[in-house]
Structure formats: C-alpha cells, structure tokens
Amino acid sequence: MEFIDAFTVSLQSVWNDSGFSSFTLGNGIMILVGLALLYMAFVKEFEPLLLGPIAFGCILANFPNTEFFGEEMNVMKAINYGIQFEIFPPLIFLGIGAMTDFGPLLARPWTLLLGAAAQIGVFVALAGAMLVGFNINEAAAIGIIGGADGPTSIYLAIKLAPHLLGAIAVAAYTYMSLVPMIQPPIMKALTTQKEREVEMKELREVTKFERVVFPIVSTIFISLLLPPITALLGMLMLGNLLRESGVTDRLSDTAQNSLCNIVTIFLATGTGMTMNAKDFLVPETLLIICLGLIAFMGGTAGGVLLGKVMCRATNWEINPLIGSAGVSAVPMAARVSQLVGMKSKPGNYLLMHAMGPNVAGVIGTAVAAGTMLAMLK
Amino acid sequence: MGHPVTTNPFIIMMINMTVVFIVLIALSFLIQLIHKLDPTKEPEVKESAPHVEEDEMQRLIKNVKDSKTVTSADIPSEDDVPEEVIAVIMAAIAQCGINGEVRAVRIADRDNTAWKSKARSNLGSMK
Numbered sequence: 410m411e412f413i414d415a416f417t418v419s420l421q422s423v424w425n426d427s428g429f430s431s432f433t434l435g436n437g438i439m440i441l442v443g444l445a446l447l448y449m450a451f452v453k454e455f456e457p458l459l460l461g462p463i464a465f466g467c468i469l470a471n472f473p474n475t476e477f478f479g480e481e482m483n484v485m486k487a488i489n490y491g492i493q494f495e496i497f498p499p500l501i502f503l504g505i506g507a508m509t510d511f512g513p514l515l516a517r518p519w520t521l522l523l524g525a526a527a528q529i530g531v532f533v534a535l536a537g538a539m540l541v542g543f544n545i546n547e548a549a550a551i552g553i554i555g556g557a558d559g560p561t562s563i564y565l566a567i568k569l570a571p572h573l574l575g576a577i578a579v580a581a582y583t584y585m586s587l588v589p590m591i592q593p594p595i596m597k598a599l600t601t602q603k604e605r606e607v608e609m610k611e612l613r614e615v616t617k618f619e620r621v622v623f624p625i626v627s628t629i630f631i632s633l634l635l636p637p638i639t640a641l642l643g644m645l646m647l648g649n650l651l652r653e654s655g656v657t658d659r660l661s662d663t664a665q666n667s668l669c670n671i672v673t674i675f676l677a678t679g680t681g682m683t684m685n686a687k688d689f690l691v692p693e694t695l696l697i698i699c700l701g702l703i704a705f706m707g708g709t710a711g712g713v714l715l716g717k718v719m720c721r722a723t724n725w726e727i728n729p730l731i732g733s734a735g736v737s738a739v740p741m742a743a744r745v746s747q748l749v750g751m752k753s754k755p756g757n758y759l760l761m762h763a764m765g766p767n768v769a770g771v772i773g774t775a776v777a778a779g780t781m782l783a784m785l786k
Numbered sequence: 787m788g789h790p791v792t793t794n795p796f797i798i799m800m801i802n803m804t805v806v807f808i809v810l811i812a813l814s815f816l817i818q819l820i821h822k823l824d825p826t827k828e829p830e831v832k833e834s835a836p837h838v839e840e841d842e843m844q845r846l847i848k849n850v851k852d853s854k855t856v857t858s859a860d861i862p863s864e865d866d867v868p869e870e871v872i873a874v875i876m877a878a879i880a881q882c883g884i885n886g887e888v889r890a891v892r893i894a895d896r897d898n899t900a901w902k903s904k905a906r907s908n909l910g911s912m913k
Contacts, residue, residue, distance in 0.1 A: 515821070518814035525803075525810040532802050536795035545793055618826045619817075626816055634809060773810055780805045784798065 466681020504669025506648025524769025527735025555704025
C-alpha cells in the first residue's frame with residue numbers, strides 16, 4: 410500500500426513538473442509556428458541558416474517549466490545575455506565586414522545615394538507604426554525592418570523595444586528571405602523597358618590603398634558623428650580591414666567563417682527563444698509583420714525611384730534597377746537586380762553595379778539606426 | 787533613456803532622412819578624397835584612344851589598299867604589305883590619340899633611307 414502511495418505521489422510530481430501540466434493553447438500555436446518556419450527554412454530554403462535556428466528556438470521557448478530564464482545560469486540564459494547585452498549583432502557585423510567587398514562602392518561613391526534612398530521605407534514604416542498607435546521607440550524599432558538588415562534590426566529592437574524583438578526579428582528575416590518575390594514586381598512597375606535595358610559602363614579599378622583607408626576613415630567619421638552605432642559600424646569596418654589588409658588572412662578567415670557561424674547559431678536561436686506565446690501571440694505582431702512589408706516595399710521603391718532620377722541625370726548611364734539593391738539584404742538584393750535586368754535584356758550583367766548600392770545599404774541602415782538612437786535618447 | 791525631441795512622425799521621418807542623406811553624401815565625398823589622395827593610383831590617361839570597331843578596321847584597311855594617292859611605279863607595291871601590319875600601324879596611331887584616317891601604307895625604298903645612311907656612316911666611323 411505504501412509503495413502504491415509513493416508511486417502515485419511520484420507520478421503526480423512528475424506530471425506537475427512536466428510541460429504537459431502547464432501547456433497552453435498559445436504554446437501549441439507557437440510550436441506550430443516554429444514548425445512552419447522550419448518548413449520554410451529547410452524545405453523551401455528561405456534563409457535556412459537563420460530561419461532554421463530561429464524556428465527551433467521558437468519551439469524550445471514554448472515548452473513550459475524549462476527554467477531557461479530562471480535564477481540559475483544555463484546555456485539558454487547565457488545565449489539570451491548575448492542578445493540582451495548587444496554582444497551578438499556587432500560580432501555578426503565583424504563577419505559581414507570580413508565578407509564584404511567595398512570595391513564597387515569605392516569605384517562609384519554616388520551609389521551611396523541609392524543606399525540612402527532605400528532607407529525611405531524605414532521612415533515610412535516608422536510614421537505608419539506611430540499612426541497605428543505604437544509609441545515612438547517601438548515605431549523606430551519596427552521601421553528598421555525596411556533596411557533588410559537582421560543584426561541592425563535586432564540591435565535597435567533590443568535598445569528601443571525589447572518586448573518586440575521576436576516579432577521584429579522574424580519579420581526582418583522572413584522578408585529578407587522573400588526579397589526575390591517582393592522586389593521584382595515593384596521594380597517592374599516603376600521602370601520602363603527602356604530603363605531596364607540600360608547597360609552600365611565597367612567599374613574602375615580600386616587600389617589597395619583605397620580599400621584599406623576606407624574602413625578606417627569611415628569608422629572615424631561615422632563614429633564621431635553617430636556614437637550609438639560605433640559598435641556595429643566599428644566591427645563591420647574592422648572585419649573589412651582584416652580582409653583588405655592582406656596580412657591578417659587567418660583573422661579574416663575566422664571572422665567570416667567560424668566566428669560568424671557560431672554567433673549566427675547563438676543569435677538566431679536566442680532570437681527564436683524570445684518568441685514565447687505570451688509575448689508573440691498579440692495583435693501587435695500581425696501589425697509589425699504588415700508594417701515590415703510596407704517598409705520593405707517602400708525601401709525598394711525609394712531606391713528604384715532615385716535610380717530613375719539618376720538615369721535621366723546621367724543621360725541613361727545608370728540602370729534604375731540597381732537602386733532596389735539599396736536595401737541591405739547582401740547579396741540577395743543585388744542578385745535580384747541582376748535577374749530582373751537579365752530578363753529585360755539577356756547579357757546585361759548588373760550584379761557588380763548593384764553591389765555598390767547593396768553595401769551602401771548596409772551602411773545606410775546602420776546610419777538610420779544610429780540617427781534614431783541619437784534622436785530618441 | 788530620456789524624452790524624444792519630438793513625437794510628430796513626419797518631422798521624425800524628415801529629420802532622419804535628411805541626416806541619412808547628409809551622412810552618406812559626406813561619406814561619398816570622403817571616398818572621392820581618398821581616391822584623389824591615393825599615392826598608388828596610376829595616372830589617368832587624359833584622352834582615351836578612339837575605339838575602332840572590327841568593321842571599321844576592315845573598312846580602313848580596304849581604304850588603304852585601294853588608295854591611289856601615293857602609289858607609283860618606282861616603289862614597292864602595297865600588296866606586299868600584309869593586312870596585319872596595316873592593322874597594327876592604324877591601332878598604334880589610334881592609341882597615340884590621333885583621330886585621323888590612314889590613307890596609304892607603302893614600303894619605303896630600302897637603299898636610300900636616312901636611317902640606313904646614318905647607320906652606314908656610323909659603322910664606317912667605328913672602323
């Protein structure tokens with residue numbers, strides 16, 4: 410009899426401690442959302458490197474009683490600290506810098522204007538978010554989705570609206586993976602066949618001196634002007650300097666491969682783990698996803714429209730399609746410019762021309778984030 | 787975090803866009819400055835050589851061959867000059883930036899060239 414009592418109590422204790430006893434409908438929905446994201450990542454191959462860990466983090470976050478964020482330290486809590494204390498986004502930028510070739514931008518500095526024009530989407534979404542009732546900090550964090558830059562979106566969300574981090578990160582990475590579907594209709598709608606067929610002149614050769622001096626000078630200039638984004642821009646340019654110096658190949662290799670991959674796993678998993686049912690299943694999430702789409706479309710349109718102006722101003726020397734690459738989804742947005750250009754005129758290779766606005770977009774989004782941080786502090 | 791400067795969405799939008807454009811325009815000037823100060827860059831060619839298309843080249847070669855202006859009985863025939871040599875001469879002239887048209891190419895009298903005379907006299911003085 411005593412054995413049966415003990416067995417019953419133990420079973421009850423196991424049940425009470427299990428996730429099943431506290432499992433809610435919201436947890437179930439979020440696990441389904443996680444599974445849907447896993448499907449998109451691994452079957453449809455939409456940004457699998459990022460969406461995969463985000464989706465799995467989302468599933469992990471919705472198991473009750475895991476004590477991930479309890480008092481005791483554990484690996485999940487450590488990963489969360491990496492996000493909460495803004496450690497991972499700058500480290501990702503170090504890797505991005507080491508992977509980025511600023512050559513096309515240095516050869517054509519005016520493409521920075523296209524990178525700036527593509528930030529229009531950020532500010533349109535910011536205004537839209539404020540009009541639908543988000544406060545100014547939340548609106549700024551939502552708007553930056555339009556920059557199509559995951560680490561910057563996360564960085565700004567942590568600083569301005571940490572409770573919206575999950576929705577913002579998912580919206581940013583989802584739209585980044587959907588660039589080949591979102592951008593072409595807008596690009597075609599805003600350009601004529603003649604504009605899409607414009608062939609651009611070859612880029613000039615960029616010397617090693619320019620490649621090495623640019624990251625140093627731009628870090629000094631932007632960091633003095635916008636100190637809140639020094640961590641992001643500084644790491645981006647350090648990574649690039651490691652790449653271009655020619656004497657730090659081992660560091661450059663580590664930054665763009667091992668380190669970047671490790672931090673990507675942590676950042677994406679940690680971001681997914683912010684998607685618990687309580688914070689994510691709210692009407693604001695749907696609004697954020699809609700506003701993110703508006704931001705993305707606005708950014709694409711802004712870049713293409715300035716591209717059209719430049720096309721006319723330079724006597725048809727610039728193909729306006731490269732303007733859409735001003736959103737900083739590197740190199741996806743540049744590839745889209747190339748694909749749309751090739752469809753209009755086979756043999757018209759726009760990829761390297763579009764890489765200028767594309768990397769300008771990375772800087773532009775970081776500058777936009779820095780400006781908002783400076784204004785809202 | 788303190789209070790924001792303004793809460794008007796359109797003012798925030800305009801201020802931010804202006805700042806982004808100013809920063810990136812300034813950065814583009816910095817890039818141009820770096821390019822100007824670059825001590826390792828190759829000096830720019832002031833006037834690029836005119837680009838001669840394939841058809842145009844064939845036309846020019848034909849012109850040279852058909853030209854009657856300098857042909858005479860006492861100089862070797864132009865038929866002795868290979869087309870490749872004519873093309874190379876025209877390309878070299880074009881590379882020098884001379885925008886004219888080569889009308890004729892002939893092989894000079896080998897026995898009475900100034901260079902040959904000079905070389906002969908030079909050789910004689912060495913003896």
